[in-house]
Amino acid sequence: MTNATNVRKNKSYFPEKTRLDWIWLIFVFLFSLNLYNNAMYLMIFTLIIGLVITFYKGSGFKFTIEFLLLLLFTFSYFLILYINSNAGLYSMVLYFFGPIGCFFVGYFIVKTEKKIIVNTIFAILIGNFFHGLLNMINYLNSFGVSSSQRSVPDIWSGIYTAATLEGSHFTLLASLLFFTFTLFTKKSSFIWIIMLLAGIFFSIFTSFILGNRTLIIITIVIFLLNSILYILLKRNSLKQILSAYLYIAFFIIMIAFIYSIDFLGIKDFILTSQLFNRIEDSSINEDPRLVVYGRAITQMFDFPFGGYQMDLGLRFAHNLWIDVLYATGLIPFFFLFLFTVKTIYNGFYILINPYVEVLFKILFFSVNLGYLLNFMVEPILEGATYMFLSFCLINGMISKYMYTLRFQKKLVGKDKRDI
Structure with missing residues (x-):
């Protein structure tokens, strides 16, 4: 009897009620969409709905290391921010209660099934995508397709945001490019696959219009790493590996052919796009963010409590961890760094766990890496706070899923270790 069979057989120990999950998913989607620029209120309603559903399910919460690290980070970050700039109630909800509330409810709402994790991930990325889509419309x-304008008016607030921050709405969906090809090998719904590919290609299309190299680089990096990961995970199934790569090869050849014949003017569009011009005019090595990172590291001990006193040369460092260092100093930076390391460890545990399906591994790896790479190049807490909150939500769910995997292993006598 296989490990997966053992786990399925023992699911009778974990009866789970799922009738109210759709309400949770709707609110997660609206929160990710930032409907009418009310993301904070939508977050609060989402967390309340999540708590109601957890009581309905009879789910439980376990105090974990990552929750402690996140709690220490949010508390120290808000406290020092309050001392430095007299932050008010809005900042308290956003930076203190928001992250720990999202992690707590994410952990709490998962009982045994990973289906709610998958559905929540898609609710988040679809909500983000539609927010970005409405902005681009x-x-x-x-401004049209050929404008030199690189900032985008937000559909809800009207505030203009930088091209890279606009690209963050598309990062999570674009990170699923390789995952989408693996769906072909699973005989998934063709309509669903086409919808995913259409969303991903539109995301890439916006990068050419706005000259956003960041999204292109993130998409390529995740795609290549997934290519390696898939071979490692499927090393005993050569047929499925070949099948996935045949689909990829077919799409590459098709795209190359479309480009070569300039179908619908696609070649002219690419060669005259802002992205192509930026690539020709400057290299990635000239990105000012790289200089800022070096400056921040050399000054990190000069201003142990932050206060935006470092001489960075830019308003923000465009890096989650360095921006935290810049704003509030070493203590919150230290706890955030440890929290990040723990989430990476959790992801590694999921990848090596024999009870977890390969498709879920690819999905989670893609999305989590999409978050982390985006965090490395954007001022997240200042410009895209709700992206960090959804990251905490998903990793709270993964933390609970790890706990259930360990517990299921005990039931089948495979592993008696505690988390």
Whole structure:
């Protein structure tokens, strides 16, 4: 009897009620969409709905190391931010209660099934995508396809945001490019696959319009790492590996052919796009963010409590961890770094666990890496706070899923270790 069979057989120990999950998913989607620029209130409603559903399910919470690290980070970050800049109630909800509330409810709402994790991930990335899509429709109506304008008016607030921050709405979906090809090998719904590919290609299309190299680089990096990971995970199934790569090869050849014949003017569009011009005019080595990172590291002990006193040369460091260092100093930076390391460890545990399906591993690896790479190049807490909150939500769910995997192993006599 296989490990997967053992786990399925023992699911009778974990009866789970799922009738109210759709309410949770709707609120997660609306929160990710930032409907009418009310993301904070939508977050609060989402967390309340999540708590109601957890009581309905009879799920439980276990105090974990990552929750402690996140609690220490959010508390120290808000406290020092309050001392430095007299932050108010809004900042308290956003930076203190928000992250720990999202992690707590994410952990609490998972009982045994990973289906709610998968559905929540897609609710988040679809909500983010539609927010970015609405922004781009607004942009195209105002400036057209060939404009040199690189900032995008937000559909809800009207505030102009940088091209890279606009790209963060598309990062999570674009990170699923390789995952989408693996769906072909699973005989998944063709319509669902086409919808995913359409969303991913639109995300890439916006990068050419806005000259956003960041999204292209993140997409390529995740795709290549997934290519290696898939071979490692499927090393005993050569047929499935070949099948996935045949689909990929077919799409590459098809895209190359479309480009070569300039179908619908796609070649001219690419060669005259802002992205192509930026690549020709400057290299990635000239990115000012790289200089900022070096400056921050050399000054990190000069200002142990932050206060935005470092001489960075830019308003923000465009890196989650360094921006925390810049704003509030070493203590929150230290706890955030440890929390990040623990989430990476959790991801590694999922990847090597024989009870977890390969498709879920690819999905989680893609999305989590999409978050982390985006965190490395954007001022997340200042410009895209709700992206960090959804990261905490998903990793709270993964933390609980790890606990259930360990417990299921005990039931089948495979592993008696505690988390």
